[in-house]
Amino acid sequence: MHPRCFVLALVSLVSLSVQAQQTIRSGESAQGRLASGDAVLVDDESFYDLYLVLATPGEELEITLESTDFDAYLIAGDTEADAFSIQYQDDDGAGGTDAQLLATVGEGGVFWVLANSYEPGDTGSYVLTVRSLSGGGTVGGPDVLIAGDTVEGFLEPGDDLLPDESYVDVYQYAGTPGETITVTMESVDFDAFLSGGRMENGRFVLEHSDDDGGGGTDALLVVEVGFDGTYTLRANSLRAGETGAYTLTVESDGTGGGFAEADVIRPGQTASGTLGSGSPTLGDGSYYHFYEIVASPYEALEITLASSQFDAYLAGGTTANGAFAIEDSDDDGAGGTDAQLRVQAGADGRYFALANTYTSGLSGDFSLTVRSVGGGSAPAGDGIVTLALGDTVAGELTASDPTMDDGSHFDLYVYEGTPGEEIEITMASDELDTYLLLRRYFGDELENIAEDDDGGEGTDSRIRVTLD
Secondary structure, three states: OOOEEEEEEEEEOOOOEOOOOEEEEOOEEEEEEEOOOOEEOOOOOOEEEEEEEEOOOOOEEEEEEEOOOOOEEEEEEEEEOOEEOOOEEEOOOOEOOEEEEEEEOOOOOEEEEEEEEOOOOOOEEEEEEEEEOOOOOOOOOOEEEOOOOEEEEEEOOOOEEOOOOOEEEEEEEEOOOOOEEEEEEEOOOOOEEEEEEEEEOOEEEEEEEEOOOOEOOEEEEEEEOOOOOEEEEEEEEOOOOOOEEEEEEEEEOOOOOOOOOOEEEOOOOEEEEEEOOOOOEOOOOOEEEEEEEEOOOOOEEEEEEEOOOOOEEEEEEOEEOOEEOOOEEEOOOOEOOEEEEEEEOOOOOEEEEEEEEOOOOOOEEEEEEEEEOOOOOOOOOOOOEEEOOOOEEEEEEOOOOOEOOOOOEOOOEEEOOOOOOEEEEEEEOOOOOOOEEEEEEEOOEEEEEEEEOOOOOOOOEEEEEEOO
16 A cells, blocks of 8 residues: 655744734624734734733623634634633534634633634634523622621612512632521512522532512522632522612621541552541531642642442542642442542642532541643653644554554654643645544553644644643
8 A cells, every 4th residue: 555645733822912902792793894903912923912811700602703704713712811711612613614612711701702813814804792501691700708898789771680670799708617607688678689609610619599588579599608718699589670778787606627537548549438427517417538649740640539338429629828629529430339530630749639429418438549641741652743832743543553443544753742732733645635634642541632623724624621
């Protein structure tokens, strides 16, 4: 069989400083045009227009870029100092050659969007649309409350709206895990309504609510603060459109005392323990044991919680300033009722894991095993070429090359990147219809990240991706 040649190129994306921008709000559309003289991305010289989306922390957005003149490409992210920080990107998510992103606004409440073309040099008209998915309106960043606080508030037009078109003020109580708080909302102007819960991936998750528990039309909540010591409160009216003054009071029973001290465990070790009477409990009454995993920066870890006596539940996350925040969780990922997380340690090499039961009232013995699966790189091997940014490699597929399950031949290359890095890989050939697969090694397994057939010119392949 005649060898079939190809060229593989790996480049870094997107070098950009913040240019003059236009502003847009959720619910609005902007008509624009990419033209010669617009700002260009440094790496591929494609034109772009920069927009600042005025939103609220935690708001979920759907951003769509449509054009009949060019293949639309969207890039977006939060701000970090004066630099554009890329978190989201899309080519054809809206169908055809239109692009669409689903994104959550960060704590700063500002969000950058680049209206861009997939190919360098493309110009033409477009429509950029921003739609809120937070449900009938947006909910702003909360004011912080502590035990003993009394707040005089006012519901009025211009406040944030809930899906039933009632006005709402949002507060976050900062306390300690396991603390019981009593929250009272009183008003002579409207029928008060209180709801509370937790924030999860920027979205409010309702756990408790009350209408008239405070007597008359006043509201009252008595709740236990969860694992991270915070609780989100929404001061609201029972009916849509009601306005007026209210008083919000928070009192604490003084219990709680922070999260239990963590036991240290390292990759390659197994810890045994028992959950039951005498173990600390979460807000739902379930027992837990807390572990600090000491590893290398960004080391890939497999954490398994096994028990023959209860349905295991694992939660974990990296830690900032000693405040545990759940980023990952699993119930039955290890098979049966055992749990498993496949995660990366933080920049400081630490990861915190919560050995827990799926529901309250469960108890018994367990084992927690931590296994290192390296830094996400492929294992060393003869004949595997390592690529660096900017490299272009000429190769050929021959009958002696290894084959995929479908019988097609392949060549393997390795790139060692860093989390958050954005790369573009292009495979071009005049002799074959190319196909690219991007995978990462996790232990002895390959996890698919992206694949492409004809994303480049003609039958050439191209992958743009941000590395985890």
